[in-house]
Amino acid sequence: MPELPEVEIQRRLLDTATRGATLVKLERPDLARFEGDPADLVSHRVVSWGRRGKYLMADFGAWSLLSHLGMTGQWIVDAPTDRAHRRVVLRFDSGRSLTLIDPRRFGWTWIVASQELANHPRLVSLGLDPLAHTWTADNLREAVGPRRPALKNRLMDQKVVAGLGNIALSEIGWRARVHPHVPCRAVAPDAWQRLVEATQQHIDYVLDAEGGDEIVYLGYEGAVNPFRCYGRAGEPCPRCKATFTKGAIGGRATYRCPTCQPLD
DNA sequence: TGACCCCTGGCC
DNA sequence: GGCCAGGGGTCA
Numbered sequence: 569m570p571e572l573p574e575v576e577i578q579r580r581l582l583d584t585a586t587r588g589a590t591l592v593k594l595e596r597p598d599l600a601r602f603e604g605d606p607a608d609l610v611s612h613r614v615v616s617w618g619r620r621g622k623y624l625m626a627d628f629g630a631w632s633l634l635s636h637l638g639m640t641g642q643w644i645v646d647a648p649t650d651r652a653h654r655r656v657v658l659r660f661d662s663g664r665s666l667t668l669i670d671p672r673r674f675g676w677t678w679i680v681a682s683q684e685l686a687n688h689p690r691l692v693s694l695g696l697d698p699l700a701h702t703w704t705a706d707n708l709r710e711a712v713g714p715r716r717p718a719l720k721n722r723l724m725d726q727k728v729v730a731g732l733g734n735i736a737l738s739e740i741g742w743r744a745r746v747h748p749h750v751p752c753r754a755v756a757p758d759a760w761q762r763l764v765e766a767t768q769q770h771i772d773y774v775l776d777a778e779g780g781d782e783i784v785y786l787g788y789e790g791a792v793n794p795f796r797c798y799g800r801a802g803e804p805c806p807r808c809k810a811t812f813t814k815g816a817i818g819g820r821a822t823y824r825c826p827t828c829q830p831l832d
Numbered sequence: 833t834g835a836c837c838c839c840t841g842g843c844c
Numbered sequence: 845g846g847c848c849a850g851g852g853g854t855c856a
Contacts, residue, residue, distance in 0.1 A: 600838095
């Protein structure tokens, strides 16, 4: 699934493929969740591709394209026209193209004036970005706050931390040896630094595993499970050999090791 | 805080 | 043939 590391990989691929190129045509073969006027982008040049949390942002000068990939969205460089699930195609004067593939149509695409991008409703309230220099134990503890709800619920909230998803949070909880259901206000003082480092380790792991010309989402539909904890209920913990369990927090599947991640 | 919705493919 | 998965919005 496209969580932060997958989005970051795509940002790099898209930037390399289209920086400096001029958009000559925008086609919408089958796109529903779309806001804005495609004509605004045509004949403008790509300055760069950026990312905030799970959002991709293409800077076309006066206008910007904002893209959230939902669960199955994926931008592909120079995709063939018979590729399944094509939603949007951007064609450039360089002869290259970008195609948005999205089987489940959970992605969103917006065209907005660049001046207003920073205040876009989807971006304005985003929280800490784990790849930014502000990703520290102190900032994380402050952003989460001394609240009663489960830690995982807060970390899933993009207004608290921008970019972490359900898979990442099972992995991070296990790596940091923190119970996902611990109330935020009861998180041990030394756990925040472990959470910060575990997040970086998880992101690095995915970045390393998914580099390539075209991104393939780890563990997606039938692929071998590449994760240490997520999706491994009933299997032994690689650290202590206890059996991973599966529960639900906020309606989302949550995996943990009962020995490495005790509630106390 | 939980239920439900968007949608589709893989799995039992 | 039904259930489940996931991001994220909305509604009670």
